[in-house]
Amino acid sequence: MNTGKVTLVSAGPGDLDLLTFRAAKAIGAADVLLIDDLVNDEITTLKAPHARVVKVGKRGGCKSTPQAFIQRLMRRYALQGRHVVRIKGGDALLFGRAGEEIADLRHAGIAVDIVNGISSGFAAAAGLGVSLTHRDHCQGVIFVTAHLRDGTEPDWTTLAATGMTLAIYMGASRIDSISAALGNALPAHTPAAVVQWAGTSRERRICATLGEIAARAASEQIASPAVILVGGAIGEAVAEHAAQLAAQAGAKCRLSA
Numbered sequence: 001m002n003t004g005k006v007t008l009v010s011a012g013p014g015d016l017d018l019l020t021f022r023a024a025k026a027i028g029a030a031d032v033l034l035i036d037d038l039v040n041d042e043i044t045t046l047k048a049p050h051a052r053v054v055k056v057g058k059r060g061g062c063k064s065t066p067q068a069f070i071q072r073l074m075r076r077y078a079l080q081g082r083h084v085v086r087i088k089g090g091d092a093l094l095f096g097r098a099g100e101e102i103a104d105l106r107h108a109g110i111a112v113d114i115v116n117g118i119s120s121g122f123a124a125a126a127g128l129g130v131s132l133t134h135r136d137h138c139q140g141v142i143f144v145t146a147h148l149r150d151g152t153e154p155d156w157t158t159l160a161a162t163g164m165t166l167a168i169y170m171g172a173s174r175i176d177s178i179s180a181a182l183g184n185a186l187p188a189h190t191p192a193a194v195v196q197w198a199g200t201s202r203e204r205r206i207c208a209t210l211g212e213i214a215a216r217a218a219s220e221q222i223a224s225p226a227v228i229l230v231g232g233a234i235g236e237a238v239a240e241h242a243a244q245l246a247a248q249a250g251a252k253c254r255l256s257a
Helices: 021-028 041-046 067-079 098-107 120-128 156-161 172-182 213-219 232-256
Strands: 005-010 032-035 052-055 083-088 111-115 141-145 165-169 191-196 204-209 226-230
Touching (some): 005 067, 005 098, 021 041, 021 083, 032 041, 032 067, 067 083, 067 098, 098 111, 120 226, 120 232, 156 172, 165 232, 172 191, 172 226, 191 213, 191 232, 204 213, 204 232
Parallel strands (some): 005 083, 005 111, 032 052, 032 083, 141 165
Antiparallel strands (some): 191 204, 191 226
C-alpha cells in the first residue's frame, strides 16, 4: 500500500466564509479529518461523504487530546494510504504546534502540505477596524503567546519597549499580570483592546487603556478564546469606541428630556 499524506489546513477564526478555496478543496478530498476544538463544527459540511471525522480538541485549562496521540493518529492513517487533513483554528503555522507535527511526519517519511489561513489576531483587528501596522504609530506587529511551554511568561517589559503593536494570544486568564508587566515600559494610557471569539458571530470587543483593560475584561467576563491587542495603533479603535459611548449617552439624555 502506498503511503498517504497529511494536509495541515488553517480553518481561520471560525466563520466559514473566511476559509480559503484551497482549504475547502482539501477538506473535500480528505479521507480522515482531525479537527481542533475551536474549529467551527459546520466545517464538516464540506467533507467528502466517506471521510471519517475525529475531534482532537486542545484548549488551555481544559481536558485535551494529548499532542503525542494526535501525531500518532496522523502517522497511522497516513501510513494506511489515507489523505489525512488536520484542521486547525486560525492559521496552522501560528501557535498551532504545526512545527512539532511537521517534523514528526517528515521523520516518518510522510508528505505534508500546508494551507495558510487567517489568524485570530488579524480577525480581531478587522473587527476593531484598525491596522496593526499603522505607520503613524508603529513599525510592525509582534504576535506572542502569553505563556511559554514551561508555563512561564515572556519578557513583557522587553516586548513593550519595542514600540510595536502587541497581539497577545492565550492571555485572557493572565490579563492582570500581563497588563501590569507591560505597564513597566508603557504609560497607563496606552491604547488596548481585548477581542473574544474574533471573526465569529459570538465576537465581543472591549476597548480601553492599558491601565483599565484588565478591570474592564473582568467586569465584562471576557474569557478564552481571546486576543489582547496593545499599542498606539489600537488608539483608533479606542477613540471610536469612546465616540460611540458618548453618542449613546447623548441619545439617552435626549430621550429622557
